[in-house]
Amino acid sequence: MTQSEYWNRITNKAKSEDRPFFSLAPMEAVTGSVFRRVVAKACAPDVFYTEFTNALSITHPIAKKTTKGRLYIDPLENPKPIIQLWGNNKEDFAKAVAEVEKDGYEAIDLNMGCPDIAVIKNHSGSDLIRHFDTAQEVIDGARETDLPVTIKTRLGYSEVDEYKTWLPFLLKQQAPVLTVHLRTREEMSKVPAHYELIDEIVKMRDELAPDTLLQINGDIMDYQQGMQLYKEHPGVDGIMIGRGIFQNPFAFEKEPKEHSSEELLELLRYQLDLYDEFVAKGIPGHFAPLQRFFKIYVRGMKHAAEIRNDLMSTKTTDDARAIIDKIESNGYDN
Known part of the structure; x- marks a missing residue:
């Protein structure tokens, strides 16, 4: 070619x-x-x-x-x-x-x-x-x-x-x-x-x-x-x-539309799952660089600053998933 x-x-x-x-x-x-x-x-x-x-x-x-x-x-x-x-x-x-x-x-x-x-x-x-x-x-x-x-x-x-x-x-x-x-x-x-x-x-x-x-x-x-x-x-x-x-992780959309918090959190879960797969393959990976992505998914959410701070304090993907679970159960509204 x-x-x-x-x-x-x-x-x-x-x-x-x-x-x-x-x-x-x-x-x-x-x-x-x-x-x-x-x-x-x-x-x-x-x-x-x-x-x-x-x-x-x-x-x-x-x-x-x-x-x-x-x-x-x-x-x-x-x-x-x-x-x-x-x-x-x-x-x-x-x-x-x-x-x-x-x-x-x-x-x-x-x-x-x-x-x-x-x-x-x-x-x-x-x-x-x-x-x-x-x-x-x-x-x-x-x-x-x-x-x-x-x-x-x-x-x-x-x-x-x-x-x-x-x-x-x-x-x-x-x-x-x-x-x-x-x-x-x-x-x-x-x-x-x-x-x-x-x-x-x-x-x-x-x-x-x-x-x-x-x-x-x-x-x-x-x-x-x-x-x-x-x-x-x-x-x-x-x-x-x-x-x-x-x-905006949907920046390449030809027809822009509003994306719900649920969609964004689903995308974050997807990234966490892919990261775990990546590490499981024996490829060197460090959790810290993953944290730089968290702001993408919580921007505009209620209590976004608090959520981001909590995500940034996590050490593992399971820790991050626990934060997502808390968001989805309205834990930040309490």
Whole structure:
């Protein structure tokens, strides 16, 4: 399967419905197999990504053991997620892509926008925006595979205007998809995404890489907001939602509707059950990261702050289920 064939498979349905393709953003300690399946149950996007993973760790004799959990794909996941890799060494990527292809992954995304300071100190993620030569080596290393290789980045590192040189460099790589988070690394999420630049970026793409699909990321909370951007900015092909999923696990619903507390608690029970299954498979898992999801399910409930505090004090999934039982028996109304 060629790079364009893979993405044609993903985008054909979206095009037939006169909409962009939608994806859930790769998020550290969030978009593992368990939560991907939770989102799929609520309402699945067209594309899922894994948590971002260090390319070096994929084949490192010791570090590869720690990637087992973040790279796990459940047999029931359909479509399979795209693996997102970060790093700064061509050889690391060449080895990694060969390994993940054997593991059944069908596509690769390169992280060139992560603002995390530890990643930047590793001269990776958004630090690559300041080092075109290293970015080129990463791309070349990742392309030592037949799998589609896409890129996710930010507008610049320190200044917004850096997009005028950085994005053309990336577009000239003729990747099947370029995802642009519409902020710089320095801006983090402290300012609104720069939607005012979308049309200019579309024009860049049309001139330099007309076959590259352009996906937009930043401050998009749900399907409806994504569709509005799509209509306002012709030429955008994809919409990526990140933090919006923490506001609403049903963010990808085409027809928004109110969801009851019962539905949300059922979804939380489902995540707890999947987590137990995950651990039972012998895959390393820690309860603490699971706690970051609790706020998703209790937002808007009566006594939400108290419920969340109680959930955050739990140590096991059974403890969390006991809290759910208390909610369902109106225990918080006493």
